[in-house]
Every structure is written in C-alpha cells, then in structure tokens.
Amino acid sequence: MRFDIVVVGSGPSGAQAAKEAVESGLSVAMLDVGFDEPALAASIPERSFSELRRTDAGQRRYFLGSDGDTESDVNDRIGGHFTPPRAYIKTAVAELVPVRSSTFFPEMSLALGGLGAGWGSGSQVFEPFELERAGLPAAEMGGYYDAVARDIGISGARDDDTAGTSLPASGVFAPAAIDTNARAVFAAYGRHRDELHRRGFRLGRAALAMLTERDEAFAARGRLSNPYLDMDFYTDARRSIYRPKYTIEELRLRSNFTYIDRALVERYRAGEDGVTIGYRDLRTGAGASVEASRLLLAANPLNSARIVLRSSNAIDVKQPLLCNPYHYIPTVNLAMLGRAADDRRHSLAQLVGSYTPEHRGGEHVFAAFFSYRSLLHFRLVREMPLPPSLGLLVSRLLMNALTIVGLHHPESPSQRKWVALRSDDELEAGYELDAGERAAVASDLSGIAGVLRRLNCMPLSVIATPPGSSIHYAGTIPFASDDSGPAISCAPDGQLNACPNVFVADSSTWRYLPAKGPTLTMMANARRVARAAARELRP
C-alpha cells in the first residue's frame, strides 16, 4: 500500500494534521494503536451527578471501576483524567511504549484520540513572544488557530481580563456558565482587581473546547451543548467537549482516508522519493509496512522521539525534553464556607489566572481553578491524617468551598532534561530542575499564595506533583536552523533535518513550553506542518 501521507498517532495533533491533509485532496493513512472502550461511559444514564449518587444502584461501575481500586496513582491523586470509564486511555502503555526513568513519570496513551480522550479541554492561544520562543511563526499561527477553533468549537469570554492573551480571533462561543464557588472567587477578583493587576495577576473564565450553545453546524456533526450535569470526568455527554476521535470518525467517511488500527509504528526508512513505515500489527504480532511520499509523526514527544531515534540508529544520543512543572494547591474559599452550591455545573476548569511576576521577566505562570465534587470524597479522605469518619466530616464541611488551583510553570530546555534511546531499545528519560529553575518555581508559589489569599482562597497545602505529571510534553526534536542544536532537529516547517520526507507534527519541535495549556497550539501547529508536508504533493 502506498499513500501520499501517512500520519502516526490519533491524538489532537495527529487528528488535525490528518484533517488538513485529507482536505487538500491527498490520499492519507493514519497508523494508530487506537484502543477504545466507549461502552462503560455510554452506559451512564444522562442524569446529574447528585441524582446519580442518590438513585443509581450501578454507580460503582463508573465511579470506582470493576476492581473497586481506590488506591492513589502516582499521577492521579486528584486529577480527573483517568476515571474508570477512561482507564483504557493508559492500556498497554507500560508494555508497548515504556519509558525508563527514576526522575520522570510521564503519562502516555495508545488510545483512539490519545491523551485527548481525557483532555480537560483548556484552550488558550500562545502570545507572539511565546510562539517565537517556541520556534513557531507568530505571523502564520493566527489563521491555523482560527481554523482549529471553528472545527472543534471553543467557548470563552471576550470581555475577561485574560481574553486578549488566550482566545483565538474567531470561532468562539459564549463562555461556559461558572458555578457558585467560582462566582464567589470572580467577585473577589472584581473587588481587588487593580491591586491584583499590580501584582501581575489576571483572572478570567476558562476558555474550553466545549460547546455552550446550540449550533446547527455542530449539531449536524452530532455535537450539542454541555448539559451541566457535572459528569464530565466520566462521560462525554452530547459530545459537547471535543475529542480527537470525533475528527477521526468524520475522516473515516472520506474516500481518501484510511485508518489502520492496532498498528504500533516502530521505525521508518526514508528514501529519495518516499518513506517506508514499519509497524507491528498488534492483532497478529507480525511486522508490516506501508509506503508514503511523506510521513507525519504525531505520536507525542516521547514516542515520536523514540521512532526518530530508532530509525536514525541514534543510540545513547541525548535529546532535550520539556515538561511544565506542575503544582496543585487545595484551597478553601472562605466566601463559600458553610454555604450551599448550585447543582448545575460542569466539572472542568471554571476560571483561569495568568500570573506574570517580575522574576519571570514577562513569562506567565498559569493557574486553573476547579471546584471539587464529582471526584467523590474518598480521594480527599485518603489524603487526610484522620480516621475516615472524621475525614468525611471535614470533606463534607469543605466540599462546597473547596477550590483546587492547578499551577503550571513555564519550561525551558536545560542539560538536565533529556531523553535517549538505549542499546536495549528502551527510551530513557532524565529530568531535574537546576537551582535557578527551582528558585523561580518557589517564587511563583510564594507569589500565587498571596494572590489566592486576596481572592479569599486560603491554601491548605502546596502539592508538588512528580515530574511528568503535568501531561504537557515538548521539545524532543526541536526546531533548529543551524548546527547549534541537538543531534536531531527539525526545520521551521517541521521537516526533519537530513530526512526531507519526514515531518514532525506534534509538540516535539517546540523549543519552549509556555505554562498555558498547549493542546490548541499543538493542533494549530499540526495543521501548519501538514500543509507544509503536502505542499509539493497536491493533486
């Protein structure tokens, strides 16, 4: 089989790269492992969280899972990415794409839609200085952002203080309604706005890849507005929140698109007029291959690096690695203590804050504000040094006032953050912040604690998550236009240097990782790279 373009991976980057290539009329194949288990999520009745809690005798299936495991996962202490209906997202990762490390603990996925199957849907654009620093052309990116926003549906507020630095120019729906807790935080922000601006902090309603109002074009594609059932960590009710699998489903209706699942890409061999891509068929265990004029890698920065290093026979060659340091800060919103809260809400980030302290020299630290309810009490109680009965009492008293602030810090390359393919064919990673980076992170935390107190949100603790748990990865095959970069690098359009028929379409190419959610930019860049790869192939 030979195709014009083969895309590896079905995550946000792969889906958008494939869409761009298919729309240009080329023959496109996607190689993907593509695990998908929608049955459990689909079996959840479309009722609100509180109603399900009171009435559904079968709720353990989706709240606890079949094994009832309530133990804390290293990367899942509070997060809602991997609830039982979404546990399949991590299927077979440790066996098929292991990463050896004692300092870096990444999450990866071989699911249909990749990690996008559990994406929290935060959708911010990068500012021009962030794009340029990452190596992305600021002048070109606006059009790609708009194309993605129109395709996936983004909600956000144009009149919020964060809008100018985070929303695409077009394709934006009304902001999602915020819950009682977030309204109290937002009101406190309004009262102290000038002072908080002087401290470098701005707050706004979260921009989300979520439909908030009925739109006929999206309805025709099977996507409706969010029902505010507070079950978004468990189901994709009405498909209001974008998942890459929706794009793949649409592409599969096109005659010039072929989806090959259970295909684990291992290496490629580049020739003068094309590329042979070798993969393992996971159904049979046998090796197989396809040919293409161009290969687009979008397998996530760790797996794309693994494929490139293996194909280049680059053993023990260290490539850079970027991953945002991440903390979360459980806080009690004093304005909500002892107060009742609305039942109607969504589960994702309610508010986002951009914190630009002086010591960062213009860089932003990014805070997402979540309310806590649908992840149940047990995740909180197991963290408390109290007997469960007392822990439950505390949790019930605090539940409506609990505000979890997830804090991402910006990330630049250094010698101590790297990946390398070893002679036993395993990918190894090392990750350590240097003293300057640790000091900057500590200053971020100190500054944001003061901001939170001004918002009436009293920090209970600051929880440092293990390196890798932010799920924001980049930089393993970076843009480099001269010999000063790492051994393997890409041209500005994503073309792999010394390998003109191979392009890297995911965030592997970025030289810098802003603290904002990277997914929207990953998708926009994937479209840009796909267009570059298709340039000389258009029929």
Added chain:
Amino acid sequence: MLRPSAEQMQRFSLRETDPEQAGSFEPIARGPVVAILALIGVGIVALVAMPIRLLIVSIRRR
C-alpha cells in the same frame, strides 16, 4: 502514617457509592459559623487523639 489504610478506604468508597447512604455524603451547608466551629472541633479531636493513634499504628507495624 496516620492516613487511612487501603482496607479502610475500600470500605469507605463502597459506602460512598451506595445510593441508600448518599445522604451521609452530601455537603454540609449550615452556614459559616457552624462550619468553622465544626472544623475547630474536628481539629481538637484529631490533636488529642493523635498520640494514641500514633502509638496504635506503631504497635501494629511491629
């Protein structure tokens, strides 16, 4: 050391997902004064009980 054991949490999560017991897991919203007093009460109980609990846990671990 004083966090609940896996067995305790297993029992807890089964109770929490029993719809007949859902009322015992609802948020308590009886005003800020009640909330603050209750939290202070829990804190005092936890502090008083802590040495005894530490002793019990360390004996069990031997």
